[in-house]
Amino acid sequence: MKTVSFIQAINEALFEEMERDERVFLIGQDIGIYGGVFKATKGLLDKFGPLRVIDAPISEVYIAGGSVGAAMVGLKPVPEIQFADFITPSMDQIIQQAAKMRYRSGGQWTSPMTLRVCCGGEVGGGPYHSQTNEQWFFSQPGLIVVLPSTPYDAKGLLKAAIRGDDPVIFFEHKKLYRMIKGEIPDEDYTVPIGKAAVRKEGKDITLVAYGLMYHKCLQAVETLEKEGLSCELIDMRTLLPWDRETILESVKKTSRAVLVQENTKTGGVMAEVAATIMEEVFDYLDAPVQRVCGLDVPNAPFAPPMEHFFLPNAEKIARVARKVMEF
Amino acid sequence: MPASKAAKKAPQDGTYGLPEATLMGLYEYLMTTRMVDERFRKLYRQGRFAGTYYSAVGQEATTVGPTYGLRDEDIIAPSHRELGAAITKGIPLVEIFAHNFARRNSPDKGKTHPCHYSSRAKGVMVAASTLAGQTVVGTGCAMAFKIMKKDNIVISFFGEGATSRGGWHEALNFAGIHKLPALYICQNNFWAESVPSTLQAGIEDFSDRAKAYGFPGITIDGNDIFLVHKISNEAITRARTGEGPTLIECKTYRYYGHSEIDPADYRRDEEIEVWKKKDPIPRAEKILLDIGLLTMEKRESLVERINQEIEDAIAVCEKEEYYPPEEAYNDVYSDQFPVRREEY
Numbered sequence: 243m244k245t246v247s248f249i250q251a252i253n254e255a256l257f258e259e260m261e262r263d264e265r266v267f268l269i270g271q272d273i274g275i276y277g278g279v280f281k282a283t284k285g286l287l288d289k290f291g292p293l294r295v296i297d298a299p300i301s302e303v304y305i306a307g308g309s310v311g312a313a314m315v316g317l318k319p320v321p322e323i324q325f326a327d328f329i330t331p332s333m334d335q336i337i338q339q340a341a342k343m344r345y346r347s348g349g350q351w352t353s354p355m356t357l358r359v360c361c362g363g364e365v366g367g368g369p370y371h372s373q374t375n376e377q378w379f380f381s382q383p384g385l386i387v388v389l390p391s392t393p394y395d396a397k398g399l400l401k402a403a404i405r406g407d408d409p410v411i412f413f414e415h416k417k418l419y420r421m422i423k424g425e426i427p428d429e430d431y432t433v434p435i436g437k438a439a440v441r442k443e444g445k446d447i448t449l450v451a452y453g454l455m456y457h458k459c460l461q462a463v464e465t466l467e468k469e470g471l472s473c474e475l476i477d478m479r480t481l482l483p484w485d486r487e488t489i490l491e492s493v494k495k496t497s498r499a500v501l502v503q504e505n506t507k508t509g510g511v512m513a514e515v516a517a518t519i520m521e522e523v524f525d526y527l528d529a530p531v532q533r534v535c536g537l538d539v540p541n542a543p544f545a546p547p548m549e550h551f552f553l554p555n556a557e558k559i560a561r562v563a564r565k566v567m568e569f
Numbered sequence: 570m571p572a573s574k575a576a577k578k579a580p581q582d583g584t585y586g587l588p589e590a591t592l593m594g595l596y597e598y599l600m601t602t603r604m605v606d607e608r609f610r611k612l613y614r615q616g617r618f619a620g621t622y623y624s625a626v627g628q629e630a631t632t633v634g635p636t637y638g639l640r641d642e643d644i645i646a647p648s649h650r651e652l653g654a655a656i657t658k659g660i661p662l663v664e665i666f667a668h669n670f671a672r673r674n675s676p677d678k679g680k681t682h683p684c685h686y687s688s689r690a691k692g693v694m695v696a697a698s699t700l701a702g703q704t705v706v707g708t709g710c711a712m713a714f715k716i717m718k719k720d721n722i723v724i725s726f727f728g729e730g731a732t733s734r735g736g737w738h739e740a741l742n743f744a745g746i747h748k749l750p751a752l753y754i755c756q757n758n759f760w761a762e763s764v765p766s767t768l769q770a771g772i773e774d775f776s777d778r779a780k781a782y783g784f785p786g787i788t789i790d791g792n793d794i795f796l797v798h799k800i801s802n803e804a805i806t807r808a809r810t811g812e813g814p815t816l817i818e819c820k821t822y823r824y825y826g827h828s829e830i831d832p833a834d835y836r837r838d839e840e841i842e843v844w845k846k847k848d849p850i851p852r853a854e855k856i857l858l859d860i861g862l863l864t865m866e867k868r869e870s871l872v873e874r875i876n877q878e879i880e881d882a883i884a885v886c887e888k889e890e891y892y893p894p895e896e897a898y899n900d901v902y903s904d905q906f907p908v909r910r911e912e913y
Contacts, residue, residue: 267716293715293716294716298743299739299742299743299746301739301742301743303705303735303736303739303740304705304708304709304736304739304740304742304743307702307705307706307708307709307736307740308705308706308708308709308712308740308743309709310705310706310709311646311694311705311706311707311708311709311710311711311712311713311723312709312710312712312713312716313709314694314706314709314710315644315710315713315714315717315721316713316717317713317716317717319709331735334699334702334736335702335705335706335736338697338698338699338702339697339702339705339706342697343695344900344901344902344903345680345900345901346677346680346681346682346685346695346697347676347677347680347681347687347689347694347695347900348675348676348677348678348679348680348681348900349678349899349900350676350677350687350688350689350695351687351689351694351695352903354903383901383908384901384902386902386906406903406905407903407905408902408903408905408906435905435906436905436906483902483906483909
């Protein structure tokens with residue numbers, strides 16, 4: 243075992259998969275000579291050369307769509323969108339091409355690629371460097387959507403994504419890049435896509451989150467446990483297809499749930515989780531399911547107090563959990 | 570070769586010195602495409618398949634010419650008026666008809682839009698209706714061929730209207746930077762649905778756009794099948810040998826509306842008549858008759874044979890079943906991620 247940061251875990255996964263499979267190549271802005279704005283691709287150009295680490299022009303349509311084409315004829319592209327905020331130009335290629343390629347060709351053509359997208363707030367990024375927009379992709383069958391919260395999962399899920407046969411939108415929360423360190427094995431491993439992780443078992447209440455919000459929940463759980471609550475904490479890890487079974491089983495056990503997402507509330511991932519809990523395990527519930535989410539405003543505002551106000555945090559989560567317990 | 574020497578060698582009979590087998594091959598595919606297209610229009614009007622239909626009658630030379638002679642491994646990135654490319658690339662007529670009939674024997678299993686013919690085996694990717702989207706994807710295939718050091722090429726087809734899309738420019742820009750093995754065929758039929766090309770761009774020749782991306786662009790008579798083939802073939806050879814992409818604008822015309830529900834009354838009748846005089850089929854026939862490669866008897870028996878193939882294909886398809894509706898659940902992901910069945 244060794245201890246690495248989140249960004250090191252990403253870099254190692256890319257390095258190892260490129261070494262393991264010559265079909266894997268990278269394309270994105272500033273990923274080559276510069277090594278990526280967060281250094282996720284540091285050293286890869288020197289090791290693998292300009293045919294496999296391509297510094298792209300400012301062309302998000304092409305970065306996504308060109309990768310679809312390369313995947314169709316046998317390569318394993320790992321394109322990068324530098325900030326989730328800049329993914330909008332490539333939506334056509336992601337939704338109309340990548341997500342629908344297998345389906346609309348009746349399984350003849352596939353586009354297995356892993357689109358890495360740096361996302362997330364609490365970094366003072368304002369409207370164009372702090373968005374989380376996984377919910378746009380979450381509602382598009384044909385895509386896999388992954389958003390890990392630990393270095394171990396980041397490396398294992400990225401490897402699983404690259405080795406898979408489906409298009410994956412792989413979100414990396416930029417706040418976690420250097421904030422979080424964790425242990426990973428020295429040897430090769432993958433983490434299965436589509437499986438949530440029960441990070442902590444408990445019997446009174448279930449908290450569900452992913453990405454940075456998983457860490458916020460972890461802080462909330464520390465407080466709540468001191469108050470005598472037994473909390474179960476689930477990290478979704480894969481958002482589409484999401485692990486219904488693990489979440490539903492947990493809620494059946496605890497009968498209470500608080501769902502936390504950084505993204506704006508309306509139409510988000512947790513709306514779907516809440517609806518499914520209601521559809522499937524209504525009889526087990528002792529209180530209404532509650533959500534703690536980003537505010538329903540166009541973006542995280544820039545001024546630090548306003549950004550803080552916009553985002554969920556441990557205090558908000560703990561308050562909502564107590565309310566659910568008191569119901 | 571210096572221009573003067575080339576001019577001396579090239580025959581002035583309209584064949585551009587193409588081999589006899591190529592001349593006849595091009596003519597046969599041109600004829601087949603026209604006949605299949607006209608048959609589809611009738612079938613649609615008779616209500617024998619659903620949805621809509623996009624006829625390419627009048628502009629067949631622009632799709633048959635570049636596609637003729639490609640390898641299976643070469644890729645066609647089509648739009649919605651590339652029936653000629655689909656047939657010429659080798660998709661069997663049964664599959665062509667099965668696609669619009671949306672039956673079990675269609676390669677896409679009845680899941681995609683009409684006229685989006687596709688075949689993995691024959692290297693025809695499935696189109697999307699967000700125009701020029703396929704140009705981006707096709708350019709990605711060309712990028713892959715370069716990375717893999719394969720000498721396959723990619724032809725992207727699109728209308729002049731699609732060249733207004735941002736993604737189109739991103740694709741050609743990238744192809745220019747990396748000298749990708751790509752050929753871009755612009756079928757300028759002067760109308761993007763109802764919008765004339767004068768409201769589409771401030772340039773007359775859409776091939777001018779290539780200048781901005783650092784590779785050759787050329788405008789040609791898109792109704793001269795032999796010219797279209799010759800010029801495309803030269804560009805394909807350059808692409809295969811690492812010399813990079815070419816944009817070829819083929820000026821041509823579609824005789825009917827954007828789709829079968831479009832009466833195309835935004836155009837003047839005189840304009841259509843002018844173009845009908847330039848129809849690619851009689852032009853090719855005259856050249857072939859003049860050099861004695863074609864006779865009227867040969868023509869008749871060819872038409873008869875194609876007709877028979879068409880009627881046979883239709884008969885097979887109309888007897889074919891639809892997929893059971895539960896097929897809707899398949900082909901979403903790889904087998905690793907089956908879609909949950911709903912019970913309503």
